[in-house]
């Protein structure tokens with residue numbers, strides 16, 4: 108099939124959580140409580156909070172992986188349901204903490220087996236440059252044809268994350284979602300990741316990420332601060348520092 112695959116997508120302006128409640132099991136603890144949230148297109152958003160506050164659960168709801176107990180997720184006012192879920196997911200690029208790499212070339216791992224034509228080669232060069240892994244790939248004897256070992260065993264944690272970021276950029280989704288995608292990056296690479304995010308923002312992408320990195324959060328348009336499954340505060344870094352003691356405490360850890 109290769110270049111004959113057309114991926115249908117949904118318009119993706121404004122993302123809304125409308126009164127979302129969520130429990131993993133019926134009659135069990137409510138993990139997310141009354142979440143009301145609006146994320147505009149082209150915003151750079153950080154989700155922060157202590158371990159167990161519900162960050163991953165919130166991301167999984169956004170990804171359409173969990174069935175809501177109450178409330179709904181809507182895109183430009185259109186509720187996500189079983190019929191349009193796949194269309195919604197086609198807009199999303201997800202970079203997990205622990206990326207899945209397969210035993211194949213770097214080219215195939217980043218492009219997901221797209222045909223090797225000049226257009227796609229150009230695209231992979233750009234994506235890997237933005238993800239700050241291009242120079243490393245070019246330094247390898249077989250460059251983009253280098254085989255990645257089982258589970259990416261001949262790559263460092265940081266290099267794997269950068270390949271995952273390159274894969275997401277290559278796919279060119281409207282919305283990029285990162286789950287602690289910088290946890291394995293050293294300080295310098297984490298700094299250049301901020302540049303990558305700004306770059307993506309200039310391409311009119313919406314970027315949503317779970318992070319513990321306050322330096323990253325400072326560079327975001329809005330921060331969603333979760334505490335025990337509720338949105339404790341929501342605003343810019345400066346607004347949260349000035350208005351929320353718990354957030355201030357989090358930044359001092």
Ligand code: ADP
Nearest residue numbers: 131132138156157158159160161162163164165
């Ligand atoms: P965070 O990402 O902020 O650490 P999570 O969303 O992973 O928080 O977890 C929020 C709460 O949900 C925690 O109390 C956690 O124990 C619980 N939880 C997470 N995953 C599951 C699951 N699959 N089944 C039941 N409870 C879960």
